[in-house]
Amino acid sequence: MKVLGNTDGPATPGPSILVVEDDKSLTRVFATTLEIAGYRVLQAESGQSAIEEVRTRNPDIILLDLGLPDVDGVSLVPQIRSLTTAPIIVVSGREQEADKVKALDAGANDYLVKSFSVPELLARIRVGLRGRAHVRDTASTVVTFGDYNFELEARRLLRGSRPVHLSSTEFNLLATLARHADQCVSTEVLLKETWGVAYQRKRGYVRVYVHALRRKIEKDPAKPKYLLNEGRHGYCLRTSTSTSRGDGSPSTTRLRRAAA
Numbered sequence: 001m002k003v004l005g006n007t008d009g010p011a012t013p014g015p016s017i018l019v020v021e022d023d024k025s026l027t028r029v030f031a032t033t034l035e036i037a038g039y040r041v042l043q044a045e046s047g048q049s050a051i052e053e054v055r056t057r058n059p060d061i062i063l064l065d066l067g068l069p070d071v072d073g074v075s076l077v078p079q080i081r082s083l084t085t086a087p088i089i090v091v092s093g094r095e096q097e098a099d100k101v102k103a104l105d106a107g108a109n110d111y112l113v114k115s116f117s118v119p120e121l122l123a124r125i126r127v128g129l130r131g132r133a134h135v136r137d138t139a140s141t142v143v144t145f146g147d148y149n150f151e152l153e154a155r156r157l158l159r160g161s162r163p164v165h166l167s168s169t170e171f172n173l174l175a176t177l178a179r180h181a182d183q184c185v186s187t188e189v190l191l192k193e194t195w196g197v198a199y200q201r202k203r204g205y206v207r208v209y210v211h212a213l214r215r216k217i218e219k220d221p222a223k224p225k226y227l228l229n230e231g232r233h234g235y236c237l238r239t240s241t242s243t244s245r246g247d248g249s250p251s252t253t254r255l256r257r258a259a260a
């Protein structure tokens with residue numbers, strides 16, 4: 001697949017967007033527009049395949065049409081919500097206030113009427129993805145630890161000014177830890193947010209990828225400074241410069257606006 005939107009550093013795939021839409025010509029428009037903007041596009045033409053995609057591919061954001069062949073999109077919202085925290089943007093031809101309220105009440109994050117412009121669609125997606133990083137008031141998120149700058153939105157890890165190549169899964173795992181930096185993240189949450197809910201029993205995956213990340217990030221992977229075990233429960237990305245652990249000090253995660 002062509003990955004656009006990354007002009008330097010290793011090509012890392014952009015955030016994934018699941019487009020749930022049964023109108024093929026509209027799906028093509030979405031796919032072209034979103035791929036040019038640097039997103040990976042997943043597609044589903046029915047409610048059933050939408051659930052399947054969410055279950056297995058764990059998209060970063062979901063665009064949901066309400067008029068689907070097998071199910072009303074509104075009833076799909078709580079089902080998707082039970083599987084993922086990814087933002088759901090309803091994209092519908094229905095303009096009635098009541099339809100919007102129903103979709104938002106069901107758990108959708110946003111609602112776009114189908115006469116939208118492309119810049120508006122892309123802006124709403126950016127807002128949705130920013131919410132996903134649990135940071136609503138910054139244009140971009142950088143998590144700093146040691147010599148590393150982990151740029152979540154640009155999807156790259158820099159050591160000083162040099163990019164560190166991460167596979168897509170390694171990136172996603174580190175991103176999950178970075179979003180909860182300095183907190184213990186359980187293996188279950190790591191599996192759910194990195195691989196999707198269908199993988200919640202695959203605890204071995206986390207061990208394997210933490211091991212791989214440590215080899216790339218840690219000076220001594222056997223004595224990690226950043227990617228720490230938190231007992232048998234999970235892992236923590238330590239961003240603090242303090243060497244003490246478990247001191248209850250407030251998070252020192254630095255989230256700042258990335259240099260333009």
Ligand code: CA
Binds near residue numbers: 021065067
């Ligand atoms: Ca439709």
